[in-house]
Amino acid sequence: MVKNTPQSDPTTDASGPEPVPRRRARETRESEILEAAFEEFAAAGYAATRLEDVARRAGVAKGLPSFYFESKEALFKAVLRRVVLPDWDMLEARFEQSDERTAEALRRLIAAVYERLVENPRARRLLRLLIAEGPRFPELTEFYHAELVARALALLRRLLARGVERGEVRPGPALEYPQTIMAPALMAALWQLLFAEHHPLDLARFFEAHLDLVANGWAPG
Amino acid sequence: MVKNTPQSDPTTDASGPEPVPRRRARETRESEILEAAFEEFAAAGYAATRLEDVARRAGVAKGLPSFYFESKEALFKAVLRRVVLPDWDMLEARFEQSDERTAEALRRLIAAVYERLVENPRARRLLRLLIAEGPRFPELTEFYHAELVARALALLRRLLARGVERGEVRPGPALEYPQTIMAPALMAALWQLLFAEHHPLDLARFFEAHLDLVANGWAPG
Amino acid sequence: MVKNTPQSDPTTDASGPEPVPRRRARETRESEILEAAFEEFAAAGYAATRLEDVARRAGVAKGLPSFYFESKEALFKAVLRRVVLPDWDMLEARFEQSDERTAEALRRLIAAVYERLVENPRARRLLRLLIAEGPRFPELTEFYHAELVARALALLRRLLARGVERGEVRPGPALEYPQTIMAPALMAALWQLLFAEHHPLDLARFFEAHLDLVANGWAPG
Amino acid sequence: MVKNTPQSDPTTDASGPEPVPRRRARETRESEILEAAFEEFAAAGYAATRLEDVARRAGVAKGLPSFYFESKEALFKAVLRRVVLPDWDMLEARFEQSDERTAEALRRLIAAVYERLVENPRARRLLRLLIAEGPRFPELTEFYHAELVARALALLRRLLARGVERGEVRPGPALEYPQTIMAPALMAALWQLLFAEHHPLDLARFFEAHLDLVANGWAPG
DNA sequence: TATGAATGAGGTTTCATTCAT
DNA sequence: AATGAATGAAACCTCATTCAT
Numbered sequence: 001m002v003k004n005t006p007q008s009d010p011t012t013d014a015s016g017p018e019p020v021p022r023r024r025a026r027e028t029r030e031s032e033i034l035e036a037a038f039e040e041f042a043a044a045g046y047a048a049t050r051l052e053d054v055a056r057r058a059g060v061a062k063g064l065p066s067f068y069f070e071s072k073e074a075l076f077k078a079v080l081r082r083v084v085l086p087d088w089d090m091l092e093a094r095f096e097q098s099d100e101r102t103a104e105a106l107r108r109l110i111a112a113v114y115e116r117l118v119e120n121p122r123a124r125r126l127l128r129l130l131i132a133e134g135p136r137f138p139e140l141t142e143f144y145h146a147e148l149v150a151r152a153l154a155l156l157r158r159l160l161a162r163g164v165e166r167g168e169v170r171p172g173p174a175l176e177y178p179q180t181i182m183a184p185a186l187m188a189a190l191w192q193l194l195f196a197e198h199h200p201l202d203l204a205r206f207f208e209a210h211l212d213l214v215a216n217g218w219a220p221g
Numbered sequence: 222m223v224k225n226t227p228q229s230d231p232t233t234d235a236s237g238p239e240p241v242p243r244r245r246a247r248e249t250r251e252s253e254i255l256e257a258a259f260e261e262f263a264a265a266g267y268a269a270t271r272l273e274d275v276a277r278r279a280g281v282a283k284g285l286p287s288f289y290f291e292s293k294e295a296l297f298k299a300v301l302r303r304v305v306l307p308d309w310d311m312l313e314a315r316f317e318q319s320d321e322r323t324a325e326a327l328r329r330l331i332a333a334v335y336e337r338l339v340e341n342p343r344a345r346r347l348l349r350l351l352i353a354e355g356p357r358f359p360e361l362t363e364f365y366h367a368e369l370v371a372r373a374l375a376l377l378r379r380l381l382a383r384g385v386e387r388g389e390v391r392p393g394p395a396l397e398y399p400q401t402i403m404a405p406a407l408m409a410a411l412w413q414l415l416f417a418e419h420h421p422l423d424l425a426r427f428f429e430a431h432l433d434l435v436a437n438g439w440a441p442g
Numbered sequence: 443m444v445k446n447t448p449q450s451d452p453t454t455d456a457s458g459p460e461p462v463p464r465r466r467a468r469e470t471r472e473s474e475i476l477e478a479a480f481e482e483f484a485a486a487g488y489a490a491t492r493l494e495d496v497a498r499r500a501g502v503a504k505g506l507p508s509f510y511f512e513s514k515e516a517l518f519k520a521v522l523r524r525v526v527l528p529d530w531d532m533l534e535a536r537f538e539q540s541d542e543r544t545a546e547a548l549r550r551l552i553a554a555v556y557e558r559l560v561e562n563p564r565a566r567r568l569l570r571l572l573i574a575e576g577p578r579f580p581e582l583t584e585f586y587h588a589e590l591v592a593r594a595l596a597l598l599r600r601l602l603a604r605g606v607e608r609g610e611v612r613p614g615p616a617l618e619y620p621q622t623i624m625a626p627a628l629m630a631a632l633w634q635l636l637f638a639e640h641h642p643l644d645l646a647r648f649f650e651a652h653l654d655l656v657a658n659g660w661a662p663g
Numbered sequence: 664m665v666k667n668t669p670q671s672d673p674t675t676d677a678s679g680p681e682p683v684p685r686r687r688a689r690e691t692r693e694s695e696i697l698e699a700a701f702e703e704f705a706a707a708g709y710a711a712t713r714l715e716d717v718a719r720r721a722g723v724a725k726g727l728p729s730f731y732f733e734s735k736e737a738l739f740k741a742v743l744r745r746v747v748l749p750d751w752d753m754l755e756a757r758f759e760q761s762d763e764r765t766a767e768a769l770r771r772l773i774a775a776v777y778e779r780l781v782e783n784p785r786a787r788r789l790l791r792l793l794i795a796e797g798p799r800f801p802e803l804t805e806f807y808h809a810e811l812v813a814r815a816l817a818l819l820r821r822l823l824a825r826g827v828e829r830g831e832v833r834p835g836p837a838l839e840y841p842q843t844i845m846a847p848a849l850m851a852a853l854w855q856l857l858f859a860e861h862h863p864l865d866l867a868r869f870f871e872a873h874l875d876l877v878a879n880g881w882a883p884g
Numbered sequence: 885t886a887t888g889a890a891t892g893a894g895g896t897t898t899c900a901t902t903c904a905t
Numbered sequence: 906a907a908t909g910a911a912t913g914a915a916a917c918c919t920c921a922t923t924c925a926t
Contacts (some may be wrong), residue, residue, distance in 0.1 A: 001332070007275060049269035051917065061891040066918055103440070132266060132353030134415050139892080141415050149416070160439065170441040174434035177427050179412065181439065183404035186275070186411065191400065194355050194362050206398050213395035216401065217438035218381070220391040247906080272900060282908040287901055468910080487795060489710035493896065503912045508897055545882070573794030574708060576857050583857050591858070602881065612883040616876035619869050621854065621879065625846035632849065633842065636797050636804050637812070648840050655837035660823070660844065660881035661766070662833040689885085714921060724887040747916055 024171050032058045033065050037079045042125030046076055046133050075194060076133075080140050084147050087116075092155055102163035109156065110185060114207055118188045128193055153178050184210040226262050253279045258300045263346035267297055267354050297354075301361050304347050305368050308337075313376055313399045323384035328432060330377065331406060335428055349414055374399050405431040458486050474500045475507050479521045484567030488518055488575050518575075522582050525568050526589050529558075534597055544605035549653060551598065552627060556649055560631045570635055624651035668669035694727050695721045700742045705788035709739055709796050721751075727822055743803050746789050747810050755818055764827060770874060772819065779871055781851045816841050847873040 036058035040049045051065045051072055058064070069075035091112055098105060117123045134141045156178035163169030174180050185208070191201050257279035261270045272286045272293055279285075290296040312333055319326065338344045355362045377399035384390030395401050405427070412422050478500035482491045493507045493514055500506070511517035533554055537547065559565045576583045598620035605611030616622050626648070633643050666863050699721035703712045714728045714735055721728075732738035756773055760767065780786045797804045819841035826832030837843050847869070 184409035187404035451790035625850035
């Protein structure tokens with residue numbers, strides 16, 4: 001679930017044939033179902049996903065998702081509440097403490113977003129899910145706003161404010177809308193989601209273009 | 222259907238004293254169904270939309286959408302192929318011919334995107350639909366890339382190239398990725414789609430922040 | 443539905459082969475489904491009845507009962523609200539107006555109950571349904587109490603009161619509980635329902651025994 | 664299970680210092696499951712009863728009913744075969760031996776039925792169950808006919824025959840159908856089952872009305 | 885022996901599609 | 906040409922039954 005820790009990959013904990021253990025830790029099963037559900041929901045959207053497909057992907061019987069979760073809707077919500085980028089806390093703390101120059105800090109912050117969102121297929125699918133199902137599940141939108149968006153913007157705002165104090169950032173209307181500074185990353189994420197197959201993007205160069213533009217603008221001198 | 226130009230309306234290209242009211246009725250009905258279908262698909266997504274609701278919204282009998290369109294899928298595709306911002310041709314032409322300074326041209330172009338995408342609820346819903354249903358209808362994604370995205374980027378690229386020649390635009394990596402310059406508009410469109418209700422955005426000021434940032438960057442001097 | 447009018451039998455309105463008319467009067471279809479549902483519910487009880495069986499018996503597609511009725515529960519309630527012995531009004535009126543001797547009136551009234559309840563297989567099945575599903579559908583129990591039971595008891599009470607005035611009925615505690623006078627009919631109905639197959643009852647003689655007992659009692663003189 | 668005699672409880676026929684607690688436990692469990700099953704079946708009917716609820720009520724694990732009984736159906740039959748009024752043998756014997764006057768004997772017998780059936784909520788629920796599930800389990804109907812109904816009627820018949828011999832009972836058609844004499848008790852039992860909540864019955868007075876009616880009839884002199 | 889997670893057949897309900905009218 | 910009743914596949918969900926522990 002948009003977690004980057006490699007050991008969480010269920011396909012890699014290989015330990016022999018293991019002929020379908022009938023009973024596992026409740027939590028393990030639940031996680032496997034949530035994991036499978038995330039993939040299915042992300043691939044087809046809420047309405048078009050069939051619980052049976054979730055079950056098949058999780059390698060369990062048709063009825064098990066309904067056994068673990070009250071309803072399809074409850075499963076969906078549970079999926080999305082688990083996904084949140086789990087290392088955001090740490091990231092925030094690191095930036096809070098650091099005292100590097102604004103240019104460095106911004107580069108690092110934007111790089112973190114590319115790593116976690118733009119270059120992470122699962123995070124991109126989550127993004128799609130949130131956009132697609134927003135009207136049906138407004139609480140989720142709000143949840144993600146509070147947990148991710150608002151916090152990221154606040155962090156960016158603090159960084160910029162400090163930069164202004166230090167004379168490293170030019171005061172301007174964009175400071176009030178830090179979204180603008182991050183926007184190219186969102187553009188890249190959506191590009192990947194929509195067009196990557198036929199119109200690939202060189203993310204490394206896009207990233208540099210992003211940094212250059214938001215730092216210096218297109219206007220000369 | 223995100224069409225702002227009246228001449229695209231098939232009911233107004235009357236030629237003669239309407240000797241064939243039946244035929245007129247047919248095309249009118251079809252348009253009404255497409256219109257209703259767009260609203261329903263945009264509100265609920267492809268899978269969750271019921272043809273009966275489309276029919277009800279269009280004010281026709283339940284079976285009529287299936288009568289006019291081979292299948293739900295065909296209806297969906299027909300809807301999306303009709304939507305494309307129909308005045309883009311004109312817009313392109315105007316920019317091609319104009320010779321104003323780059324700053325002016327960019328402001329106008331970006332303003333056009335705000336007007337047509339960010340501030341237009343139907344266009345935003347179309348955006349949502351494309352993001353949501355992309356995996357199921359890749360031709361549509363490709364169609365919109367060709368019809369809108371590629372053309373917009375090409376126009377932007379020409380504008381910037383001309384600006385560089387004139388010394389009005391600083392050469393830099395961003396010129397290769399004109400997406401970066403338009404990105405804040407996309408950000409605003411998605412913000413409106415997702416968060417506007419609880420966290421409204423002052424679009425006029427956001428627009429100015431956008432222009433200022435992409436022109437001058439956050440770095441001083 | 444416990445209606446005794448022969449012309450209501452759908453199997454007798456034969457008018458040629460008639461190759462399954464796709465469309466009928468809405469009301470006709472609804473009646474056919476209600477009719478089939480009554481038979482199925484009566485045979486197996488509420489929970490054990492499958493809508494598909496109702497559909498099959500009604501000669502319609504699986505989904506049609508759900509199309510006509512919001513839910514299985516709604517169908518069940520609709521079934522039971524339609525069943526009520528439909529000629530009770532008339533019966534009541536006839537007794538109200540008549541001035542015959544009490545013995546005659548009672549014989550006629552009890553005979554009417556035998557005809558409508560004891561000897562009517564559909565009414566017996568209705569009785570079974572009410573007893574079986576009472577706890578799940580208390581409104582129905584109440585409905586039948588009000589529509590049938592209470593009215594029948596009131597009628598009986600008026601008959602007896604008039605009889606006492608005329609000296610044709612012995613005052614006694616049973617007058618307060620007219621149920622006791624009708625009780626053997628209920629016994630017969632249940633006997634038919636439960637034991638008739640292996641232990642048949644001669645209803646004509648039982649009826650005479652019933653009349654004799656409640657008129658004269660077992661005690662001599 | 665409608666057993667009023669404590670000695671029928673398998674947990675109390677202790678014989679010795681309990682050297683086999685395991686075996687005891689098994690039978691206890693089985694009884695508890697049967698007991699719980701009776702309550703659940705009686706409350707909701709056969710089809711609507713879930714084995715999980717039976718298990719919960721019995722305080723055992725979900726799978727145990729299936730572990731003790733081959734199937735839900737087998738459990739149901741086991742339940743009903745255990746229920747039978749267990750003190751009927753004794754009752755019968757007592758009446759056989761007694762030599763009291765017919766009026767007394769009848770009053771005692773009818774009172775016994777009120778006590779065991781009409782005023783016993785569990786017996787009433789059993790009655791409901793038999794009526795409701797008769798078509799699905801005809802053996803049970805037959806079983807109860809043989810064990811209870813037939814024997815009760817035979818006893819009543821002997822009582823009445825003796826009464827006629829003694830001149831205490833008027834010969835009449837009702838003697839052939841002793842059901843008629845007991846019928847008001849059945850009426851009272853069903854009334855309790857169906858209408859008691861909203862239309863309570865004074866059982867003591869009803870009982871007196873019953874006795875008076877079947878002894879003397881409604882006709883004067 | 886007892887548990888309860890897991891299975892999967894089968895039920896209710898939905899809805900795209902058909903077609904008599 | 907248009908209607909909307911009717912169809913029936915397929916979805917969600919329930920629950921009797923199984924069986925590893």
